[in-house]
Each structure stands twice: as structure tokens, then as C-alpha cells.
Amino acid sequence: MTAFSMLHLSDTHLSARMGHFQRNNELMLEVLKNSTHDLIVHTGDITLDGIRHEDDFSFCRSFYETLDQHIHFIPGNHDVGDNPRLSRPAAENGSTIDDIRMRRYLDYYGEDRWRVDRERWLVLGINSLLVGSGLSREAEQNAWIAEQLADVEDRHLALFTHQPFFIDDPDPIDLSYWTVDPEGREALRFLMEHPRLRMIASGHLHQERLRSHGQTGLVWCPSIAFTTREKLVPEMGGQRQVGYLEHRFEDDGTVATTVCGHPGFQNSHLDDVIKVVYPFAG
Template sequence: MTSFRILHISDTHLSPRTSHFRHNNDVMAKLLGEADHDLIIHTGDITLDGIRYEEDYTFCQEFFAGTGKDIMFLPGNHDIGDNPRLSEPAAAGGSAINAERIARYERFHGEHWWSTDIHGWRLIGINSLIVGSGEAREAEQYAWLREQLATAGSNHIALFTHQPLYVDEPDPIDLTYWTVDPDGRENLRFLMEDPRLRLIASGHLHQQRSRLFGAVKLEWCPSIAFTTREELVPEMGGRREVGFLEHELHADGSVTTRHVSPASFGNDYLDDCIKEVYPAMGQDT
């Protein structure tokens, strides 16, 4: 039986303006350089504050190039902005997603959605922040996704996204910071209900958690950089520990996931340094 391995990292939050979180990222970079996985995927929040500082992108590009590995990136809210229904616009100093912020991501990382086929699987990466945003390219992503499913044949499907599509089940819920916009998510119903879907792997919440919804594994990748206490991120049943995930995808559609937290990682809490590392962002995580 053919299987393949994915090293899944997320929420590195790197910037040249602070040495916070640098130790864990340096350890992780060495591990990436030595890794023999078939694919490496980063599910966003690459930068500490790329929506405001292009220097964060430049730093991250050089940092990851130093690993010598090809990495498949997706944007996070700290890279391109937050849901405009939850955030102030850029003109008011806020963190709302906009076309300029998306274009900056594209200059450094190219397209903000992608797919690839390997050993009977179609891996799909989406821009979760654009879902429900009203941005011009939102409809384009839906059309692209429909094409990906229409051409996937008998391949199993694994979805990678910065935000989880939902916490426990995909019923409509109130709009929150923690998941994809629930109104926009209804436009993804065709994807969530596709019988070939076997994995939704996400970041964003800085917690590790494994759940099963029907035949779909829901895997939350922890942050490389930091975790949080309940004052910043509410309890959702995850493990508040830094690290990364290793996914093994099998030909029969099953998925095996392992949480890795190297002993040399420091389990830092954003609560202890938020005013220093995010002075312009209050308590955005």
C-alpha cells in the first residue's frame, strides 16, 4: 500500500523586529532542513505582522529559503488581514483584509490557493480569510474549488486551510474570530459534503486537537511560535502546546497524524508578551 508523509507547520509569527519566538523557529528550521517528508506545508501566519510591515515578508522569505526545502504556503490573518466584519479597515489602522494586503502576499508567495495530486490523493490549499470577505477574488476561489473537485476523479481529498472551517460540526454558527466566516462557509458546503474528503488540516488556534466528523479527520496544527491561555483563546478542547504535525496519508483514504513537540522548544505564552510584540494590534492573535 502506497502512503506518503507531510510535515505540517503553522503560525511561525516571524519578524526582524523582535527575537520573541525565534528560538523555536530556529529549531524548526534545522528540523526542516533534515526532514525527509514528501511535502512540507505551512498553513499561515508566516509573519508576525505582514499586513503592516513588508519587512516581515522579506525576513520570512530569507528565513525559509535557508532551510533548503520547498514549502507550500497558505496565508494567515497576520499575513493578509482579518474578516472585515470583525475588524477595522486599514485606513483606520485596523487589520481587515483588503486587496493590497493580498497582493503583498502574492508578491512573495504567489497564488494564495493551490492543489497537487500525489499517490491517489488531491491536496487542496485554500485562502480561508477570503471566505465571506466580499473581496473580488472570493468568487474566483469558489469556482476554482469546484473545478478541483470536478477533476479529482477517484482521488481522496485533503484540505489545508489557516482557519478551521468549523470547531466540531458545520452547522451555521455565529461569526467569531476562530473559524471561517459561517456565511461564506455555506459556499463551501459542496466541499464539506464531498464523500472523497478525508482530512481538514488547519492552524490559527495555537492548539493541537484531533477530532472526527463523519469520515473526515479534523486536525488542528499547533503554533511553532507560542500558545495562549484561556483569557486570549477560549477553551475548545485542544492541547495548548507548541509543535507541529506529521500526517501520513494512505491509499485507502485513512490518515495517521502525530503531534511533535521537540524537547528543545519553549512553550511560550503570547499573554506574557503581547504588548511588546503586537503594540499596534491590541489583543489580536
């Protein structure tokens, strides 16, 4: 028996400043308006460059205001900033996460983590950019996660995060742009190895991929906005096609995932416009 259904989108990279990815997002807005899913989840990079341009946030908020739907958002690196060990601080026009950038996101979205209880499932959304950040909110989030897991009991657990916790295997734990900080992740090993965990669903990599590690499905949601070529993002076994996902959560702990698209979507590549849309990219 199906417990509930979910529409999962990610990496919309919206901005009024540049219209490169606007068409796909407008088409996706129509999909959202017609959605009959029980839940809608957005796994981050809502904005094109909200860490530098607050107008991106105000535009994104107004963009979705026409929907008679509730979307559960979590932030991506373009919304709150990157790992401090991989990026320069804001004072150097870098992309490092900091308290100011976090506060800006919270001012617009109210929360960067959430919990949903549905049937025999506990669904958590967390801010993966806090992992390894050293910000006080990281410890707060870790404590919050532990509190949520205290009453899982015999329910199934699904986790939504912007970055994957790992690509294929939790070890070795090398620092990279593609996953959560492996050192910070150690404080969340109790979550990553929880016996009731059935899914880790993420965005960030602009690829669609469905694999598993043990009893846990590793689900990558593609971007609505664009994909990339291998020169920009290395080969990781995913499909480089824009789109979104539908998940059907079953009472027995299984999840059926369908890859979806729209006939009008353009499969554009960031490589072709990166110097225009992200002039400060390293």
C-alpha cells in the first residue's frame, strides 16, 4: 500500500537579474500548480546567487507565491554559502557560508530544517552546508537531528539534503565540493548509519542517479535549470538531463522513484554561460 507521494525538485537557480534558466522554471511552475502529490520538496540552490544578491531571494519568494501549494525548502550552497575549507570568505567576494548569509536565508524561508510525519515514515530535511562549517547553528542542527531520531521506533526514515552524504561509499572520507564535509559528517554518523534509514535524497550534482548502499537508497535529483559536461563536473554515473523526481513511499519501507521531465525543458549546460552567471567562480 502506498503511504504517500512526493514531488521532488532541486537546483532551480532562479534570478530576475539573468534569464538563462527562466523558461524551464516557468514550465516547472505549471507542473507544481497541477501537482496532486502529498508533499513537495525542494532540495536547494533555490536562488542563482542569493549569497551575493539578496534580490534573488525576493524574486524566488514572489515566483512561488502564485502556487496554492506548500513547498518544503532546504538551502543549497548558492543560498547560504560553501564549506569554509573550500572557499574564500565574503570579504574577498568568496562563497563561504557565514552567519550573515544564514540569517538572510532564514529571513526569507523561516527554517533550514524540517520534519514531516506521514504514515509509517519520518521525513527529515536538513541544511547540509552547515556540516563542517563550525557555525553555532551546526551544533544546534546536530542536536535537533538527534532529538528527531529519538522517536523513530519502527517507522522508516528518509533524509533530504542538498549535497549527498557520499558518492558510493562512506569511506574513504576525502574533502570535495561534491559531498558534505566528511569531518563534520562524522558527528552525524548516527544518522548516516541509522538502522531505519531507507533513503538519502539530494540535489547539487545536476545529475539524476538511483543507487543504494546497503538498505539505503541514494537518490540524486536532477536540476530544473541546467546540467554540466564532464570538464566541469566529473563523471559519477548519473544522467545529465534536466528534470525532477516523483517518489512513492510504501508502508513496507520501499520507495519507488520516477524520473520526470517536461517536453518543453531545455537541457542547457552551465559550461556555456558560467562566466556570465557566476563571474566569481573559481
